Amino acid sequence: MNGYVLETRDLTKSYNGRPAVDGVSVAIKRGEIYGLIGKNGAGKTTFMRLILGLCEKDRGEVMLFGDKDLNKARAKIGSLIEEPGLYRSCTAYENMKRFAMLYGADKAEIPEILNLVGLSDTGNKKAGEFSLGMRQRLGIAIALLNRPEMLLLDEPINGLDPAGIKEMRDLFVTLNKKGVTLIISSHILDELSKVVSVYGIINKGRIVEEIRQEELENRCKRGIVFRTSATDKAADAFKEKFPSGICETEGDKLIVYDPLDAADRINAELVSRGIGVYEISKFSYDIEDFFLEKMEK
Ligand SMILES: Nc1ncnc2c1ncn2[C@@H]1O[C@H](COP(=O)(O)OP(=O)(O)OP(=O)(O)O)[C@@H](O)[C@H]1O
Ligand SMILES: [Mg+2]
Structure with a gap:
C-alpha cells in the first residue's frame, strides 16, 4: 500500500x-x-x-x-x-x-x-x-x-x-x-x-x-518584487542576509514574502553586491484572485 x-x-x-x-x-x-x-x-x-x-x-x-x-x-x-x-x-x-x-x-x-x-x-x-x-x-x-x-x-x-x-x-x-x-x-x-x-x-x-492549504496561504501573502538582471545572485544574497526569509524567483523578479518590512535593507544588500535593481514594488494577492485566475483561464 x-x-x-x-x-x-x-x-x-x-x-x-x-x-x-x-x-x-x-x-x-x-x-x-x-x-x-x-x-x-x-x-x-x-x-x-x-x-x-x-x-x-x-x-x-x-x-x-x-x-x-x-x-x-x-x-x-x-x-x-x-x-x-x-x-x-x-x-x-x-x-x-x-x-x-x-x-x-x-x-x-x-x-x-x-x-x-x-x-x-x-x-x-x-x-x-x-x-x-x-x-x-x-x-x-x-x-x-x-x-x-x-x-x-x-x-x-x-x-x-x-x-x-x-x-x-x-x-x-x-x-x-x-x-x-x-x-x-x-x-x-x-x-x-x-x-x-x-x-x-x-x-x-x-x-x-x-x-x-499551507502553500496557498504562503503564496497568497503579500510580497515585495525586486526586478533585477541577476535574479539567482539576488536570491542567494537575500538568503544569506535573511536566512529565515521566504523568497522565490520568477523571470527577472526576486519575490520576497518574508520579511515584508525590509525593502530598503534588501535593496541595500543587493546594491552593495553590485546587483542592479531597476524596480521595487509591493503587491498583495488575494486567495480569491488566485483561484479565479486559475478557474477562468
Ligand atoms: N450525461 C451527460 N451527457 C452529455 N454531456 C454531459 C453529461 N454529463 C456531463 N456532461 C458535460 O460534461 C461537462 C462537465 O460536466 P459536469 O457535470 O461534470 O461539470 P460540473 O463541474 O459538475 O458542473 P456543475 O458545477 O454545473 O455541477 C459539461 O460540459 C457537461 O455539459
Ligand atoms: Mg456537478
Whole structure:
C-alpha cells in the first residue's frame, strides 16, 4: 500500500466528442480533505462519477486504496452525488433503516451516525419537511452506513445558508478526525477554504493546479518584487542576509514574502553586491484572485 486512497492516470471521459474530464492524474493520500474546485461544467461531477463507476471512462486508469480491483475497493467509499435520493415521507431514522437494509449495514449504528451528522433529535419530522442542509446531512449519514474509508461529496454545501455551511464544515472536520478521507467538490472557494488540506482546481476537465492549504496561504501573502538582471545572485544574497526569509524567483523578479518590512535593507544588500535593481514594488494577492485566475483561464 502506497498510502494513496485514490490515484488516477490520464482519466478521460468525453460526451459528444467533447472532453468532460480530460487527462486527469491525481494522487490523493489517506487522511486528506481534498477540495475539487471548479466552475459550472468544469467536470467535477463527471470526475466523481468516474471514480464511483457510475459512468464509463474513455481511457486512463483509476486505482483505489492501491488496488485495481475497483469493485472490491468501491465498497469502502461512501458518496453523495447531487441531491440525495431520500424517502420523503419517512423520518431520518426510517430512511437510515431502509438504506441499512439495502446495503446490508448494521442497524445498531444508526443512532450514532445520526448523532454525528446532527440529526438525532429530528423525531417524527419527515425528510420531505427537512431543510436543504438537513437533507444533505441525511445524505451523508446514509453514505456513512457502510463505514467508508473515503467519502466523495459533490457540492454538499451548495445552496446552504451560513449556519448550514458551518455545520457542514464542522461535520467534515469531525469525519476527517475519525480517519475518513474526503473529496469534496465546490464551485465557490470560500465555502471550503477553512477545511480543505489540498485543493485541486479543475478547469475544462483538466486539473490546472494542485496546491496545499499551507502553500496557498504562503503564496497568497503579500510580497515585495525586486526586478533585477541577476535574479539567482539576488536570491542567494537575500538568503544569506535573511536566512529565515521566504523568497522565490520568477523571470527577472526576486519575490520576497518574508520579511515584508525590509525593502530598503534588501535593496541595500543587493546594491552593495553590485546587483542592479531597476524596480521595487509591493503587491498583495488575494486567495480569491488566485483561484479565479486559475478557474477562468
Ligand atoms: N450525461 C451527460 N451527457 C452529455 N454531456 C454531459 C453529461 N454529463 C456531463 N456532461 C458535460 O460534461 C461537462 C462537465 O460536466 P459536469 O457535470 O461534470 O461539470 P460540473 O463541474 O459538475 O458542473 P456543475 O458545477 O454545473 O455541477 C459539461 O460540459 C457537461 O455539459
Ligand atoms: Mg456537478
